[in-house]
Amino acid sequence: MTRSLLNRSLPAIGLVAFLLAWEAAPLLGLAQRSLVPLPSELPAAFLREVKSGIWQTSVWLSLSHYTMGLFVGAGAGVGLGIVTGMSGVAEGLLAWVNRVLRPIPGLAWVPFAIIWFGVNQSGAVFIISVGVFWIVYFATHGAIRSVDRDLIEVAKAFGFASAPERLIKVLLPAATPGILVGLRTALGQAWMAVVAAELFGVTGLGSRMMQASSLLATDIVVVYMLTMAALYGLMDALFMFAQGRLLQWKP
Amino acid sequence: MEAVTKLDPVIDIRGLALSFEQNGQRTDVLRGLDLAVEQGEFIALVGASGVGKSTLLRVLMGLAAPTAGTVQVHPDPAAERPMALVFQDARLLPWRRVWSNVAFGLEKTSLNKAERRKRAMQALSVVGLADLAERWPWQLSGGQRQRVSLARALAVRPSILLMDEPFSALDVATREGLQDELIRVWRQMGKTIVFVTHDIDEAIYLADRIVALGGKPGEVKAVRTVDQPRPRKRGSIAMQDLAALVKADISAEGAPQRDDWVI
Ligand SMILES: Nc1ncnc2c1ncn2[C@@H]1O[C@H](COP(=O)(O)OP(=O)(O)OP(=O)(O)O)[C@@H](O)[C@H]1O
Ligand SMILES: [Mg+2]
Numbered sequence: 039m040t041r042s043l044l045n046r047s048l049p050a051i052g053l054v055a056f057l058l059a060w061e062a063a064p065l066l067g068l069a070q071r072s073l074v075p076l077p078s079e080l081p082a083a084f085l086r087e088v089k090s091g092i093w094q095t096s097v098w099l100s101l102s103h104y105t106m107g108l109f110v111g112a113g114a115g116v117g118l119g120i121v122t123g124m125s126g127v128a129e130g131l132l133a134w135v136n137r138v139l140r141p142i143p144g145l146a147w148v149p150f151a152i153i154w155f156g157v158n159q160s161g162a163v164f165i166i167s168v169g170v171f172w173i174v175y176f177a178t179h180g181a182i183r184s185v186d187r188d189l190i191e192v193a194k195a196f197g198f199a200s201a202p203e204r205l206i207k208v209l210l211p212a213a214t215p216g217i218l219v220g221l222r223t224a225l226g227q228a229w230m231a232v233v234a235a236e237l238f239g240v241t242g243l244g245s246r247m248m249q250a251s252s253l254l255a256t257d258i259v260v261v262y263m264l265t266m267a268a269l270y271g272l273m274d275a276l277f278m279f280a281q282g283r284l285l286q287w288k289p
Numbered sequence: 290m291e292a293v294t295k296l297d298p299v300i301d302i303r304g305l306a307l308s309f310e311q312n313g314q315r316t317d318v319l320r321g322l323d324l325a326v327e328q329g330e331f332i333a334l335v336g337a338s339g340v341g342k343s344t345l346l347r348v349l350m351g352l353a354a355p356t357a358g359t360v361q362v363h364p365d366p367a368a369e370r371p372m373a374l375v376f377q378d379a380r381l382l383p384w385r386r387v388w389s390n391v392a393f394g395l396e397k398t399s400l401n402k403a404e405r406r407k408r409a410m411q412a413l414s415v416v417g418l419a420d421l422a423e424r425w426p427w428q429l430s431g432g433q434r435q436r437v438s439l440a441r442a443l444a445v446r447p448s449i450l451l452m453d454e455p456f457s458a459l460d461v462a463t464r465e466g467l468q469d470e471l472i473r474v475w476r477q478m479g480k481t482i483v484f485v486t487h488d489i490d491e492a493i494y495l496a497d498r499i500v501a502l503g504g505k506p507g508e509v510k511a512v513r514t515v516d517q518p519r520p521r522k523r524g525s526i527a528m529q530d531l532a533a534l535v536k537a538d539i540s541a542e543g544a545p546q547r548d549d550w551v552i
Contacts, residue, residue: 189382191376192376195350195373196373196394196441196445197397207396211384211385212384214384287384287386287425287427288383289425289427289428
């Protein structure tokens, strides 16, 4: 009992220790005072940002880029993954195209995002979805491909012979765990893409961080770093909850 | 009615051959197999491991295509589903609860969800598992899984029921109970059943005719008619004599070759 209590409080103890060490570092001469904001300064910086309304706007904009990018990228990834997972022809056609496009990092698309969409929301959404797409696409393709053939036979034996029936009755439910693994990775990856997408000027958390850092307002930079971490944590928790519901059937 | 249907076998297999191609190597599994099954007949299919019994059921089910020969199936058009197969391994869908696994095939019929559930529960009671309806497949024992798989096939009330060693994982009492239950369902619904088993006593207890597969590639070695009125008595002298004959049918070709399996 006491052991499990201790185990459960370990993360909190770790966090407190981390913050104390951080606060103490400049005092002990381990870091230069002007380069590192102290944890104790952060609440004030945070309140300033909230009061001016910048924090809310940035969070709102970034969240909308994030969700739209995630939605578009994951949607396309799942869709195409299903198609190439089910059809050898589609897989063959796209094999080389995939190989060429896949290694291109999301940031490399920034020039095209600007040319195609301009420095605006659509451009940001595009960059985020590119990052998300590949992760989800490969996860889905692999998950669909590795569905137990025996189960597909069961569907056939009970009269579900067409491709859509096969998809709904067996492939999708069987592939769900694999697809969710990809989605969860994408959930984290998408935040990195948000920063990347906003660094080139679209308003949001990323652009606010850039502004602050050019003014050496490190406390504000850290406020937004933590904001992002908190948002990610929230998303991940929501995702895990949804996943728990979806995968109830797993032992 | 009997006379009319007798003319037209429900299952008519002629010159069936099937081979697998693997890495350029051909394995002939079945060759020159002929078999006719009458409407309402209970056929037991016996034969050494690897002789091609499961393969034959898969062909009948349309899951594997013959290399040569013809396979005609004429299920009763009035039946809800033409055929159902109880796989040798249970093959439950892990993301569905037990009752939903049993209702799976019913989703191809016009029944609504409540009716499907009701039907699934009926089928589960037949196999004695109604109280496990809400469980997930991984929470079942091997024998329970096998029975759920049996219920899944019974639930669709097929005209032809193909069963691949459906009782192999069960204890004697459960097995004998289910054998009687199967006979009851069979007589009540007028189904045609093809039942694969390694248990010769089971074949004799259940079947009208016992078809022994043998040889490599496999073909029909012998067909024995079980001339015993039902309900049958287990282990009667007549049955023991028949068992000896069937045993001889199966082992006529000797034990399966060592190189029977690929790799
Ligand atoms: N997909 C496959 N590819 C190649 N060979 C196969 C395949 N499936 C089955 N076989 C071979 O076909 C033969 C017949 O297999 P089958 O499963 O029909 O045997 P069985 O009579 O049902 O045996 P058991 O009593 O052990 O279940 C076996 O020798 C097996 O090795
Ligand atoms: Mg078999």
